[in-house]
Amino acid sequence: PAELGLPPPKPSSSSPPLTRSFSDKRQRFVEPSGPGDEAAAATTTERPPEAYELRHFASMDELETPVWLLNPRSRKNVWGNKAALSLYGKRSVEDFRGLSLAHCEGDFAKPFFDEAARVLSPSRNSSSPSAGSSARSQAARGQLQCRLPGLGPGSPQLHYVFTVRFRGVRLLSEASGISLPSEVCLVTAESSLFNSMNQSLRALEMLKSSPIFTFLFSTEGQLLTANPCAVTFYESFFERKYGAASRTWVLDLRSILCCGDWDETVSYPDNNGPALDPSVQAKEKKAEKLLEHIQHVLFVEKFESFRIQMKMPKRRDPSKHRWVEFEMWAAKDPITQLQAILVNQTNMQETKKLELELKDKRDDLETRNKQLQVELKRAKGHGAKGSLDLDNTVDKTIALLDSIMAGKQPGKEDIQRLKQALRTQNLRAPNRLEEMLLSNKKGFEGEVGLSLFEMLNPKGLKDVLAQPLSARENSNAKKSLSRNSTMDLDTEDEGGNEGGLEPASEDGVIPRGIDQSKPVLEVLETVDDWLFDAFKLEEVTGGHPLSVLACHLFKRLNMFETFEINETQFLHFALKIESGYPVSNAYHNRTHVANVLQSMYTLLTKGLGPEVAGDEEILAGLLAALIHDYEHKGVNNDFLVRFQDDLALKYNDRSPLENHHISAAFDVMLTKPYDIFANTSLEVFIKLRKLVVAMVLATDMKIHFEVLGRFRLIEKKLGRLSSDPVGSEGCSSPSAEEAQSGSADSSGLQPEEVSLALQVCLKCADIGHVYCDSSVHLRWVQKLEQEFFAQGDREEENGAITKSPLMDREKAGITKSQVGFFKVVVVPLFASFCAAFPSTAPMLESLHRNLKLWAKIEEDQLEISEVFDVVLSD
Numbered sequence: 001p002a003e004l005g006l007p008p009p010k011p012s013s014s015s016p017p018l019t020r021s022f023s024d025k026r027q028r029f030v031e032p033s034g035p036g037d038e039a040a041a042a043t044t045t046e047r048p049p050e051a052y053e054l055r056h057f058a059s060m061d062e063l064e065t066p067v068w069l070l071n072p073r074s075r076k077n078v079w080g081n082k083a084a085l086s087l088y089g090k091r092s093v094e095d096f097r098g099l100s101l102a103h104c105e106g107d108f109a110k111p112f113f114d115e116a117a118r119v120l121s122p123s124r125n126s127s128s129p130s131a132g133s134s135a136r137s138q139a140a141r142g143q144l145q146c147r148l149p150g151l152g153p154g155s156p157q158l159h160y161v162f163t164v165r166f167r168g169v170r171l172l173s174e175a176s177g178i179s180l181p182s183e184v185c186l187v188t189a190e191s192s193l194f195n196s197m198n199q200s201l202r203a204l205e206m207l208k209s210s211p212i213f214t215f216l217f218s219t220e221g222q223l224l225t226a227n228p229c230a231v232t233f234y235e236s237f238f239e240r241k242y243g244a245a246s247r248t249w250v251l252d253l254r255s256i257l258c259c260g261d262w263d264e265t266v267s268y269p270d271n272n273g274p275a276l277d278p279s280v281q282a283k284e285k286k287a288e289k290l291l292e293h294i295q296h297v298l299f300v301e302k303f304e305s306f307r308i309q310m311k312m313p314k315r316r317d318p319s320k321h322r323w324v325e326f327e328m329w330a331a332k333d334p335i336t337q338l339q340a341i342l343v344n345q346t347n348m349q350e351t352k353k354l355e356l357e358l359k360d361k362r363d364d365l366e367t368r369n370k371q372l373q374v375e376l377k378r379a380k381g382h383g384a385k386g387s388l389d390l391d392n393t394v395d396k397t398i399a400l401l402d403s404i405m406a407g408k409q410p411g412k413e414d415i416q417r418l419k420q421a422l423r424t425q426n427l428r429a430p431n432r433l434e435e436m437l438l439s440n441k442k443g444f445e446g447e448v449g450l451s452l453f454e455m456l457n458p459k460g461l462k463d464v465l466a467q468p469l470s471a472r473e474n475s476n477a478k479k480s481l482s483r484n485s486t487m488d489l490d491t492e493d494e495g496g497n498e499g500g501l502e503p504a505s506e507d508g509v510i511p512r513g514i515d516q517s518k519p520v521l522e523v524l525e526t527v528d529d530w531l532f533d534a535f536k537l538e539e540v541t542g543g544h545p546l547s548v549l550a551c552h553l554f555k556r557l558n559m560f561e562t563f564e565i566n567e568t569q570f571l572h573f574a575l576k577i578e579s580g581y582p583v584s585n586a587y588h589n590r591t592h593v594a595n596v597l598q599s600m601y602t603l604l605t606k607g608l609g610p611e612v613a614g615d616e617e618i619l620a621g622l623l624a625a626l627i628h629d630y631e632h633k634g635v636n637n638d639f640l641v642r643f644q645d646d647l648a649l650k651y652n653d654r655s656p657l658e659n660h661h662i663s664a665a666f667d668v669m670l671t672k673p674y675d676i677f678a679n680t681s682l683e684v685f686i687k688l689r690k691l692v693v694a695m696v697l698a699t700d701m702k703i704h705f706e707v708l709g710r711f712r713l714i715e716k717k718l719g720r721l722s723s724d725p726v727g728s729e730g731c732s733s734p735s736a737e738e739a740q741s742g743s744a745d746s747s748g749l750q751p752e753e754v755s756l757a758l759q760v761c762l763k764c765a766d767i768g769h770v771y772c773d774s775s776v777h778l779r780w781v782q783k784l785e786q787e788f789f790a791q792g793d794r795e796e797e798n799g800a801i802t803k804s805p806l807m808d809r810e811k812a813g814i815t816k817s818q819v820g821f822f823k824v825v826v827v828p829l830f831a832s833f834c835a836a837f838p839s840t841a842p843m844l845e846s847l848h849r850n851l852k853l854w855a856k857i858e859e860d861q862l863e864i865s866e867v868f869d870v871v872l873s874d
């Protein structure tokens with residue numbers, strides 16, 4: 001410690017008067033107090049005790065070290081600088097003068113005064129100037145480590161440790177009138193508490209033993225220092241995480257923040273600085289963003305601190321987590337004086353954890369609430385175009401019963417509405433179907449809505465619009481409809497048998513096998529794909545796509561062996577059925593049926609799976625697909641009914657086409673040489689027949705909502721079965737006894753439920769082109785449009801004044817109505833089917849792609865030929 005320099009005596013009045021300017025002071029007091037000053041001080045003490053006037057001490061007021069003059073005899077103060085005054089809690093020298101340390105005498109006071117007395121001992125004082133000069137100079141100095149109480153107001157109640165120095169000084173009397181002792185003791189008291197070295201040591205010790213993680217990082221996040229517990233924890237944590245040998249990790253702010261669970265993070269202050277981008281997924285990126293945020297908050301916005309709370313690995317068991325809080329302050333690196341970030345990491349209290357968890361929950365609920373609000377709005381706004389309410393009366397009844405079972409009291413209004421709905425005839429048709437399709441409110445304009453309604457409404461259009469047949473229609477109908485007038489099927493004219501296969505003839509000549517050429521096999525290899533092109537198969541098989549595919553699939557599935565069906569006989573049968581599909585039908589021809597058969601095969605094997613469809617169900621499904629449009633007339637049921645066709649008369653207007661497909665096909669099946677089930681047991685045959693009849697009848701779109709509505713009731717049950725199949729024994733189909741007794745099989749499904757699943761499966765397969773490749777799908781829709789136009793022509797021939805909607809080739813055809821067809825029929829049907837059999841989801845994707853295409857066609861008012869260009873150029 002530097003020796004306190006004293007002003008040199010001013011013996012001559014000619015010397016310039018002492019000024020109290022800053023520069024003076026520095027020259028006089030600070031400069032000589034350097035470390036090399038000891039020798040200089042020693043030389044000055046060679047001289048006899050200096051004599052000072054009181055005014056000479058005035059400049060000492062600037063010193064931070066308390067300096068005062070003490071009369072050792074009276075033990076009273078004579079004068080003090082400002083620092084000394086403040087030590088005593090006084091403001092003026094007058095208050096200070098005359099004070100003694102009486103009130104705190106005791107332990108500390110005695111050695112203090114003993115030392116002061118020793119310094120100023122009279123014996124030494126009286127020694128001769130020459131001999132005593134060195135002795136006196138030694139004696140005049142003394143040093144004492146003592147504790148002084150904190151005296152001043154507001155000073156802490158602890159004892160300061162002072163290094164006190166004494167020095168004998170002579171005081172000259174002044175003309176001030178105050179009597180001063182000539183022999184005084186100059187006291188300097190330097191507190192060692194303020195000694196920076198001690199301070200640092202203690203601070204260091206405090207940090208070392210602190211269990212609270214404390215770090216100092218540069219503003220860029222590099223570690224400047226940290227206390228040992230923090231370093232030990234993170235080093236061992238990273239070693240465990242990355243391996244002890246690897247030093248690829250760096251202990252810095254980023255890597256520490258990366259340990260946290262970013263899904264569970266809360267930071268304060270909120271909404272200041274760049275927000276954390278929620279799309280940033282990687283932890284490293286997030287830590288980088290957070291660091292930017294911290295820099296902004298602390299050094300740009302200059303917030304006092306930044307806090308972040310996150311889930312971090314536990315100290316003892318880093319595989320577990322706990323909530324910690326990082327609090328960060330702007331700080332300075334004491335070495336470089338650059339800005340730095342001081343970080344404290346503390347564990348959070350239990351209550352805080354709960355608070356945060358509650359906050360999370362509340363946030364979740366708020367989000368959910370918002371979603372529900374949106375859904376509610378959507379549900380209320382029926383008017384919005386594009387949202388269809390396909391709820392039917394049965395759904396509504398079940399929903400109401402469910403809510404009653406859940407303990408809710410139904411409102412009077414709900415019950416009234418339900419009563420009204422129950423009076424409607426078709427309980428499974430959407431309640432608002434008529435309104436939706438015919439009111440023009442949903443964007444189903446004119447004929448589009450009309451055609452959909454006519455197709456889907458079991459009562460037929462005439463009931464609704466009360467549209468009378470024209471007089472000409474009535475009078476011409478009977479005349480023009482000679483027996484089978486609309487049934488110019490090629491069973492007679494053999495229109496389909498000019499291909500490469502030998503015709504199946506009545507004289508029993510049976511073709512030896514199916515076409516095994518390379519191009520055929522190539523197409524057949526794609527039979528397991530979702531995207532199948534039946535047109536290609538038609539091409540390579542020379543017009544026999546159906547028989548070739550049927551034989552291929554039956555062989556592939558081992559059906560010939562399992563059910564003892566003669567392969568050659570089956571080929572014969574398949575050719576016979578194929579020939580029952582007139583090539584003159586633009587759409588309902590053998591290629592359509594081949595497409596349906598392939599769809600049915602993939603849906604049965606990939607979708608329903610062995611839990612729902614065993615061998616018998618698969619056989620029934622394929623057979624149903626094979627015959628489902630047998631001897632189709634290229635016109636719809638409404639046409640047959642309208643013009644009183646033989647089939648309409650035969651089946652009393654109830655699904656005449658579908659009834660005929662089944663009836664005629666079974667006629668073939670039971671007649672030699674096509675009796676492929678001759679070796680099959682009667683029980684199995686009866687079961688197959690029952691399933692096939694149900695499936696093909698369900699393809700009538702008039703009962704679409706009836707079938708779909710019933711299926712939706714078992715949709716969830718089937719979905720559960722697909723995700724959690726019952727043991728492997730459940731693969732086999734129920735035995736005939738089980739089926740007959742109506743009991744559930746091992747998969748927990750009733751036979752009726754299996755049958756229903758198969759019905760919906762064939763319904764999907766029947767319009768399976770909706771999930772074909774876009775160019776193939778477009779071709780199918782075009783084909784159907786052609787067939788519809790042909791029907792329109794026939795309606796005109798038969799004297800109809802108005803053609804069926806979308807069937808007049810002078811007007812828009814069904815290529816203009818596909819969005820409506822998709823929204824009302826296709827999407828709900830396939831969504832339900834995929835919910836029951838999730839593995840069929842790839843269909844949905846293709847289907848939605850095609851829907852988008854139709855929406856684009858509708859929006860841009862594209863012609864179908866233009867669309868082909870678009871699709872094919874992709």
Ligand SMILES: [Zn+2]
Binds near residue numbers: 596629
């Ligand atoms: Zn069909």
